[in-house]
Amino acid sequence: MSHKRLLSPLLLLLTLNAYSRAQLWSGVLDPSRAVDWTQAGVTGGILSPTSQCGATIPAGSSAATINSAIQSCGPQQYVLLAPGTYNLTTGLVMKSNVTLRGAGPDQTFLVFTGADLCGGYHADICVKDSLRQFYGSASIMPGNANAATWSGGYTAGTTNITLTNVGSPISVGQYIYLDQANDTSDNGGFLVCDSTTAGCSLEGVAPGRTINSIPRNQVQIVKVTGVSGSSYAITPGVYGLNWSAAKSPGAWWSAMITGVGIENLSLDHTNSTETAGITFFNAFDSWVKNVRSLNANRNHVWLTQSAHITVRDSYFYGTKKAQSQSYGVESFLASNNLVENNIFQHITAPIMMGPSMGSVLAYNYSIDDYYYVVAWQIPSLYGAHDAGVLYNLYEGNIGSGFMGDVFHGSSNADTIFRNRLTGWETGKSEDTIPIQLYSYNRYMNVIGNVLGTAGYHTTYQTALGPGASKGIYDLTSGNTEGTVVVPSDPLVASTLLRWGNYDVVTGAVRWNSAEVPSGLSQYANPVPSSQSLPASFYRAAQPSWWSSGKPWPPIGPDVSSGNVPNVGGYANTIPAADCYLNVMQGKTDGSSGILTYNANACYDALPAPNPPTGVTTTVQ
Numbered sequence: 001m002s003h004k005r006l007l008s009p010l011l012l013l014l015t016l017n018a019y020s021r022a023q024l025w026s027g028v029l030d031p032s033r034a035v036d037w038t039q040a041g042v043t044g045g046i047l048s049p050t051s052q053c054g055a056t057i058p059a060g061s062s063a064a065t066i067n068s069a070i071q072s073c074g075p076q077q078y079v080l081l082a083p084g085t086y087n088l089t090t091g092l093v094m095k096s097n098v099t100l101r102g103a104g105p106d107q108t109f110l111v112f113t114g115a116d117l118c119g120g121y122h123a124d125i126c127v128k129d130s131l132r133q134f135y136g137s138a139s140i141m142p143g144n145a146n147a148a149t150w151s152g153g154y155t156a157g158t159t160n161i162t163l164t165n166v167g168s169p170i171s172v173g174q175y176i177y178l179d180q181a182n183d184t185s186d187n188g189g190f191l192v193c194d195s196t197t198a199g200c201s202l203e204g205v206a207p208g209r210t211i212n213s214i215p216r217n218q219v220q221i222v223k224v225t226g227v228s229g230s231s232y233a234i235t236p237g238v239y240g241l242n243w244s245a246a247k248s249p250g251a252w253w254s255a256m257i258t259g260v261g262i263e264n265l266s267l268d269h270t271n272s273t274e275t276a277g278i279t280f281f282n283a284f285d286s287w288v289k290n291v292r293s294l295n296a297n298r299n300h301v302w303l304t305q306s307a308h309i310t311v312r313d314s315y316f317y318g319t320k321k322a323q324s325q326s327y328g329v330e331s332f333l334a335s336n337n338l339v340e341n342n343i344f345q346h347i348t349a350p351i352m353m354g355p356s357m358g359s360v361l362a363y364n365y366s367i368d369d370y371y372y373v374v375a376w377q378i379p380s381l382y383g384a385h386d387a388g389v390l391y392n393l394y395e396g397n398i399g400s401g402f403m404g405d406v407f408h409g410s411s412n413a414d415t416i417f418r419n420r421l422t423g424w425e426t427g428k429s430e431d432t433i434p435i436q437l438y439s440y441n442r443y444m445n446v447i448g449n450v451l452g453t454a455g456y457h458t459t460y461q462t463a464l465g466p467g468a469s470k471g472i473y474d475l476t477s478g479n480t481e482g483t484v485v486v487p488s489d490p491l492v493a494s495t496l497l498r499w500g501n502y503d504v505v506t507g508a509v510r511w512n513s514a515e516v517p518s519g520l521s522q523y524a525n526p527v528p529s530s531q532s533l534p535a536s537f538y539r540a541a542q543p544s545w546w547s548s549g550k551p552w553p554p555i556g557p558d559v560s561s562g563n564v565p566n567v568g569g570y571a572n573t574i575p576a577a578d579c580y581l582n583v584m585q586g587k588t589d590g591s592s593g594i595l596t597y598n599a600n601a602c603y604d605a606l607p608a609p610n611p612p613t614g615v616t617t618t619v620q
Contacts, residue, residue: 037538040360041338053077059084083107091116099261105292115274123279140252150249194387194409206386217388221307221335260286313599331356355388365576366399368590377428384411404441439489452504454566
């Protein structure tokens, strides 16, 4: 005979709160297609420490001197680097609740010729936990110390789950990783799959645990806020409708590093041995702010098995190879991160999304997405590159385009809102598409965007695939690599939500109910009853750092007299673009070379708080 466990008052309250919060996207998006994006970034916002530890470190000091100062720091303190140049032959290693701060990215210059091993992720600045357990570690497999069976609580939004077969005890405050087995064949709907034999991926190998030979690329990172027997209260609530006992859900965890800040510095990786400029590995509630980062290898910032990281107000320039794996900020098994108000120049793929859930990429400016095959346009928002890219928001960005490919698996339910996507840059003639979604990128939402380049784009929608050009949308195409064939997928187009977008081909804002998938059996989106859109899907108000006199929102169908030419007046530049063009004096084709940068010369009221989370509530 079984007995039902009664929830404690705390757990019951947390569970009810998940369903009582009104969302900024309510009335536009169906809840099956969106999550609460106000929770992205450092929980409660960045709170830079005000207490300095030790003496200011003079220019010319070694990496050993800086690392010693970091390790000697107390909680909520900062190490201060004086103006000048620091030639560092090894990488820097951070400590929980310590900030590394310079005098400004136009004054404090860190020049690296060597990196830290960083648990195998080789970084010039390493933010990692003490155990360094990655998704293939033995201790996180079932039956071992850092693993559990997720045996109950799969409903979308729930903030109470049941964990059994728990290895070492899980304490309140611990972040844990929830996952489940991939789909092994096309289910005809919401698909998480990276199998080359199932035809959903060209190359497979998306990151995540593999148990019983089945990968687990869908990973959501949550924080444990209460424990009562086998009941665990978590925040945020469970994302998505597809969690199922049939897919053997599980949980795993590692040690953590938290509260790390990297601020007011210039980082030069040109001659370093690093893979990443800054790696966050099993890191939480940490940030990069007002940093200039030059010529990284694989990526400038690597968000690996990390959540609630904020990367903001920074300038990223160049990569070493400008080939495959040449990224700006890369997500790699991540959740609820915020990449906001950054400038990306001369970087092949400024935003690269591996498995990630609930993250926000917003108000970033990208220019000259340089690739070694010069004619090939790489999108500034490489929004879906692996299986397990789910429920992320791309808002207010200006760049070349958004792509969901099929190289490492399927993606679902990302939202592209109020972006200005040109679909073209100087000298590019292939893949010049503002919105390109290959097979198995399903249930996507494209709302309130301004798309295309006047005089170049001539077709509204194509299905041409690799090399396509001159269409506003390229949808449903498969791809081939060697003997692996990914077929075309008509569900990409039939599950796609388009509402209130302006494009240069039709020359109008489209409020077309036929482009709203209201008749689906699952993940249907009712036709919105109004043509009114909220200013933001994650900010309840204009941010404090927003430039004085700059329209808010800057882009969308309700904008008039915008300062971006040839798009019907529906788009304005954003503060990051104004900083690059007007303060840094960058060239409009991105060919300026490395520029001087300091966020304090560009943006009002820095530092900025995190997105406000105060929203209306409804009694259930």
